[in-house]
Amino acid sequence: MDETRRQLLLDAGVDVDEALGRFLGNEALMMKFLLRFPGDENFSRLKETMAQSDAVGAFEAAHTLKGVAGNLSMKDIFRWTSMIVEDLRAGDLTAAKEKMPALEAAYSNALTVLGQLG
Secondary structure, three states: OOHHHHHHHHHOOEOHHHHHHHOOOOHHHHHHHHHHHHHOOHHHHHHHHHHOOOHHHHHHHHHHHHHHHHHOOEHHHHHHHHHHHHHHHOOOHHHHHHHHHHHHHHHHHHHHHHHHHO
């Protein structure tokens, strides 16, 4: 992987070495899945369910987004969704909502970088 691409992915919060390990060193396959990430609907579903104060729907969307981000080694998104999932698991919708701006910033950053790479 060239250094520019690696740095962009790092800037997007992707643990490149971990991701490559998950994809058995296959950079093309890793990039294929990373570039599909913007099409995942769980972030928009999370925003929608949070706006509706639907704790159950928000938990499901956040939990799924957490899994996707974890599998792609998207550490920033994974960290924020993990905290939101735990807040929702504890029934604290207010605390989960307070973390949404940080998740939105991490998500937006990742989409910007992936757009540059795609």
